[in-house]
Amino acid sequence: MNENFDAFFDAWPGIQEGIIITLALTAGGALLAFVLAVVLGLAARSQHVIIRGSARVFIEFFRGTSLLVQLFWLFYVVPLFGYLIDPVLCGILALGLNYGAYGAEVVRGAINSVPQSQWEAATALDFTHWQRLRRVVFPQAWAEMIPPLTNLLIQLLKGTALASYILLQDLTFEIDQLRRTTGNTLFAFGVGLVIYFVIGYVLTLLMNALEVRAKNRLGTGPSLREIFSLAPSDPRGLEAAEK
Numbered sequence: 001m002n003e004n005f006d007a008f009f010d011a012w013p014g015i016q017e018g019i020i021i022t023l024a025l026t027a028g029g030a031l032l033a034f035v036l037a038v039v040l041g042l043a044a045r046s047q048h049v050i051i052r053g054s055a056r057v058f059i060e061f062f063r064g065t066s067l068l069v070q071l072f073w074l075f076y077v078v079p080l081f082g083y084l085i086d087p088v089l090c091g092i093l094a095l096g097l098n099y100g101a102y103g104a105e106v107v108r109g110a111i112n113s114v115p116q117s118q119w120e121a122a123t124a125l126d127f128t129h130w131q132r133l134r135r136v137v138f139p140q141a142w143a144e145m146i147p148p149l150t151n152l153l154i155q156l157l158k159g160t161a162l163a164s165y166i167l168l169q170d171l172t173f174e175i176d177q178l179r180r181t182t183g184n185t186l187f188a189f190g191v192g193l194v195i196y197f198v199i200g201y202v203l204t205l206l207m208n209a210l211e212v213r214a215k216n217r218l219g220t221g222p223s224l225r226e227i228f229s230l231a232p233s234d235p236r237g238l239e240a241a242e243k
Helices: 002-043 049-064 067-081 087-113 116-124 129-166 171-182 185-217 224-228 238-242
Strands: none
Touching (some): 002 049, 002 087, 002 129, 049 087, 129 171, 129 185, 171 185
């Protein structure tokens, strides 16, 4: 066991570099996925058949094909046509395109869940279509999007493990190197399990904080300050009523 920990400390600089690459893939892929999700989610609701149809084709194609195959196409097939893509950019593109297609359905469903009366009220205020989306509809839909988007973010994090197939020395690659060094599969992948869990848990906490803030701005939940305060909140104002 001591030999395993000695090997772990020797491999720690490499593992740190692997964590950085994994975080870069996660951040870049998540950013691209979110932008695509919003654009495609709105396009899928368009009144124009061509725009709506193009969005549906894109969404169904990237949802219906394997992330690993998409990654291989970008890294091994596209260069055959004369376009060489950097491995990190290749990973970000594959993750963003794949999870952006899934996220588009989340965005579309969340916007559709906003009551029709909200649209009608915004129309009565003489808002333009984009003003209705930005000021009335999207803030309400955003609070509904966050939980499923959190799940997609964690899945995207786990999907970065495929980056080792395109020669990226990410966290999974470094953990496998540790396994080769120690010869102990249980120890090496146990370390990887813990590191992935910590990263995923931190991301979940950040997304939960976004959800709390979004709901508080809508007046449907406590603020972050109230959640972390020692004194319990009194959302119904019972104390004031008793006085």
